[in-house]
Each structure stands twice: as C-alpha cells, then as structure tokens.
Amino acid sequence: MKTTRRNFIALSGIAAAGLSTGKTVFAGKALSQNLSSGKIKLSFEPYNLALKHVFTIADSSRTSTPVMLTRIEYGGITGYGEASMPPYLGESQETASRFLSKVDLSRFLDPFQIEDILDYIDQIDEGNRAAKASVDIALHDLVGKLIGQPWYRLWGLNSILTPNTSFTIGIDTAEVVKQKVNEAAGFKILKVKLGRENDREMVQTIRSVTNVPLAVDVNQGWKDKEKALEMIYWLKEMGIVMVEQPMPKEQVDNMAWLTARSPLPIFGDEAVQRLPDVIKAAGVYHGINIKLMKCTGMREAFTMAKTAKSLGMKVMIGCMTETSCAVSAAAQLSPLAEFADLDGNLLISNDLYTGMQIKDGKITLSDLPGIGIRKI
C-alpha cells in the first residue's frame, strides 16, 4: 500500500526534480536561494572539553570530556551538532569517528526529510547514541536556519515557560562544596550527586550555606529500598524537591515500590534511554530525564516528552558536559519540562558557541533560528 523504504532513494530524485522546477512555495529567503545547491554534506572533528572543576559522580572522576563536533552544510548554510561522550557511557571519539565515517548524506536531496534521514542514521549501527545525536542536532540546526525559526517555535512552545536550570555541585570536601555553592549563588535550584556513604553530610554541608531548593541525583547508588525511602523522607525535610535514579535501573519492582511511597517525585535517568523506555517507565518513575546524548537527539527527545506527558509523567531535560551547541539544542525542548539540568556548558572553560543563557537562574532561549547558537 505504501512506498517502501527500499525504493525511497530512487524516488527522492523525483521529489528533487519537483523542487527544482519551483513547484514548492517557500517564504524563507535563505531556502529559496539555496535550492539549487544539491548536496547535503556532513563533516566532523574531535574536540576535548576542559572542565573547570574535577567532576565526580558515584563511581568515577575526570577533568575533561571528549566530544565530536559535527557540521551539516547545504547550500551555503551550516548546521552545527555535537556528540558528548563521557567515558563511562561507552562511546569515544574513535567510535564516533567510525560511525560518522559510515554516514552518507549525499544520498538525500532534501534536508527537510528529517524522518528519512534520521531513520537511516539510526539503522547504520546499534548504539552510538551520542554520535547519532550529533547528526540529529546539526540537521535540526540546518533546517531551522533554512526556515528561519528556532525549534521551540516550530514545536509550538512558549519560551516564557522554560524552567529554571539546576546547577550541579560535585562530590568534594566540605570546604570545596561550600565554595562551589557560593559560586552558584545565581541559581534557583542546585543539584547534588549522592549515592555514597556521606550523603547526609553532603546535604548538610550545602544546607549550611544555602536554603535554595535542591535536586538530588543518586546515579543508581542506593541498593536498599527501605533505606532509600527513609533517606527520601529525610531529604524532603531538608528541602529537596526531586530525586533522580535512586536505585539501580534493573531493580524495576523495587523502584516501583519506592515511587509508590515516595513523598518526592522520582525521575528515571539511566533507566530511560530511548522512546520505548518511556512506556516502560510508567508506574515505575514519576518522571523521566531526557538527554539528547542518550536518546539520539532532538527528534526522539520531543516525542519522548510528549509521550511521557500523555502517560501522566513529568519531564526533565538533562545534558552531559557539552558546549553551548548541544545544551542549546536541548534547551529548545525545555518549555515542556518541569525540571532542567542544563548546566553542561557552564562546567567547561573552552566553549565554542553562545546560545541558551541562564538569566536569574532561568533558561533563556536565544531568538536565533535552528538550535539558537552562534560560533564564538
């Protein structure tokens, strides 16, 4: 009944022929000037993010994050993308380079065919979710620029409804933690990584210097549901407003038990990678943490957010340590989110772009088209 994917490539030629005869109506000046240009070209280069502070989570520490920067060019317009690859997630500049080398965008003639292009990207290989996101983001940036609109507007979202972003305070000595909290005075919500022996001490240290709302990210660090529930009750008393991934993602029944009893909203992070995980998360978590590097990019992230809401779940938008490129791409989605943790660009000393800004603690979207960034 339907044109199959198999003969799509051949048929695309017909569509392109239709375009070049001027059958399509375009308002965007940039677009109409560039229709004759033909090829969609992907390029990429590795880059290393220098972290301002040593970054510690439940089971590792590091001082830099490897990323891959991508560009998709079409008719003189360039879309920017990025893959951020913290080592514990299994991707690297080598795997990303290998994956991106297999991508041939010249087989597509119209960058607007995002569904076809990203379906093709997704089936090149398993995994490689950050590498896939780097293509997705660059493509969205390109198409938004061709249209002349930022994605939050194309998605019908109201930029006034962006949430405050949390700023993450890494695990460290009491003195350093206090210093970091003081440096983060502009934020309306802080996030602290728990899941070690000194959880209560960390929270008390922060509470000794600020009363700002706190989010906690346990990164699967608690192994006992009864103790976890007891801790969450204590955290509520301490002014914590949400808990992220308290227990191992494999402990589905224990997580559902905990969520059913928790006085604070619980968000799945490691448990929720891609769209099918959203449906599995219903009844197990109150909400989901969507990250572009987990879910292959903006296209899937948007559907995940809408699906989560239809299931009565809350949405959080997170990030890795990233430049303002990937962070600004995620920020486009943030008016759909109750919580955001989009501080990844603030943790690095060698950003390459300006884009989404934090003003008075709140995510403030740029009015630039696409993902809303400009190269520094």
Next chain:
Amino acid sequence: MKTTRRNFIALSGIAAAGLSTGKTVFAGKALSQNLSSGKIKLSFEPYNLALKHVFTIADSSRTSTPVMLTRIEYGGITGYGEASMPPYLGESQETASRFLSKVDLSRFLDPFQIEDILDYIDQIDEGNRAAKASVDIALHDLVGKLIGQPWYRLWGLNSILTPNTSFTIGIDTAEVVKQKVNEAAGFKILKVKLGRENDREMVQTIRSVTNVPLAVDVNQGWKDKEKALEMIYWLKEMGIVMVEQPMPKEQVDNMAWLTARSPLPIFGDEAVQRLPDVIKAAGVYHGINIKLMKCTGMREAFTMAKTAKSLGMKVMIGCMTETSCAVSAAAQLSPLAEFADLDGNLLISNDLYTGMQIKDGKITLSDLPGIGIRKI
C-alpha cells in the same frame, strides 16, 4: 521550578513585547510584515456537506453531513479549519457553535504558541473533539502559512512516502455496489463496510467485478470472536489486506485474543480516540486509525502516530465526510501511515477547497504552505 499555566497569560505580554522590538529572527516575509498586527481572531460558520450517495454504515444511513467551518486570522493571513460532525458521534453544529463561542484567542499574542493555545482549547470543556479539531486545523494552517511551509515538511516527512488511499464502497444492493466499484476504478485499494448479515455477499459482489486489494471496516459489528476469526481467515482468502474494528471496543480481551490469532492486521478505530488510547491499544490491536475529528486535531494526531510506531503498531489515517480542508490537514500526516482512508472529500458534491489530490490512487500532497489548501 517552572512558570505555571496560571501566570502564563500575564507573562505572554512580555514575550509579545520582545517580539515587537524585533528580537526574533524571521525569514518568512509574510510573518515579519504581520508582527505588529496583534490579535488572533477566530470565526466560524455552519455548512452542510451534500453526499453524492446515501452513506450507510453498520447502524445508520444519511444523505448529508453537518460541518462547522472555522477561520483564524492574524495579520491579514487566514488559516482554515473544519469540524465534521456525523450525527452518531454526538456533536452537532449547535454543540460546536456553543463550544467555539467560548473560545477567546485574543488572550494569546503569538499564534506559534500552539501548545499553550491548544491546551487552553482542550480544557474549555470535555468532549467537543471535532470542534477542538476545527481550531487546531485552522491554527496549523495559519502557522504553516506564516512560516511558508506545509506541515509535512515541518514534521520532517517525505511526501513521496504517502500511501494509497482506500475509497469506501457503502453497503447497498448488489447492482449499486458493482456500479460504485466500477466508478472507483482509479483506486489501488477499496474499503468495504461490513458488520451485517450479508458480509460474505458484499465481498463476493465486489470480487465479481474487481481484484483490487480490499480493506474492511466492521465498525464493531461482529460480536463473537470465534466467528470473527473464521471470517478473517475467509477474508484473507478473498484478498482482503486489513480489518478495522471487528468487534465492540469494550471487548478488550476478545479483541486481544482475535489480534493474537488474526492472519490479517487489525486496526482499532472506535477504540482509539485520543493519545492515552494509543498506549491501551498496544497488544490489543496491530494498528490504530487516527482521525483528526476523534483526536482533537493535527497536534495530537502527530504524537499519536509517533507513539504508536514506538509501540510497534501500524498507523492508519482516516477521516469523516469532510471538505478538502480537514482531509488535506490529515493528509499532511499520511507519510507516517501504512494505510489511509482519506476519501471524505470525494464523497461530497459541494467541496469548498482544493488541496490534497488522489493521483493514480496515491495521496498527493499540495506544495501550498500550512495544510495545503486553496479556496475554490
């Protein structure tokens, strides 16, 4: 953490101030010319569709369909919408008029804020799904025109991947059925309404004049699962390719039993109205029939299609008897669908628009922006 809906209206004023100082970058010429124009204005008028043939389904017949035509104007640009209200669905020109009279779009300053506007529309009252769709469609048409792109492109879809549409052959005498089938010679798939005593006779009558693939829509007409399965096996032998809503939607367990055993894909129609129903349909049906008049419009329809696919379900796009307005709006989504039943405009003799065309049986999208229609 987040700006609440409650104080959104007040804050919208700030956003609008931002717009009028030229902070937002627009490529669309129409848009930049019309930013100063301010008010978003909804208007509506009743219209009666004249059916070419008496239309019979499992439990009723009729010769006309009442619709409500809507228009949303903003800065000299007009978006068109439509509510189609077959009487058996419970809406009427009176209920639509009452609902639409409560809508005040002047409280919104930016038509791009589709999420806010449609969330507001949805909470005005329960039900009224066709009336809600008439606002959704007009708003999408308006925004697409402001951007200068059709929605299939804004959704990243490839117009080459539209499916063939079925054409519905109503229940009638053998002679009339044969005549209708002969008149429908250009279609690559026909649909027949079953669910009466003469089901086999209907199929045999059609098969006496054509070998074209057939879809059957039972409209909940079969009450016994064993007999239904037996009939589906027979239908497969007769060249039927899919079955729509064979049993009552309330018989969830029987439907799941039938789906698990059926040699043909089974689609839920009456059982699947809005987004939450998609998730309930997983495991009960192989696919879902999305209709704008059931699901409140294009915004929800798109998310339903994406969610269904993520659940491994097939997607079908259907319609009521409608003008080319609502049919063309639905057609924008059709590249995501395995089956389409978008013949509603072909069944009437007093269409008001040109838009989506059927060429050689295949849905062919117009290149016009928005929902792709022009007034006749």
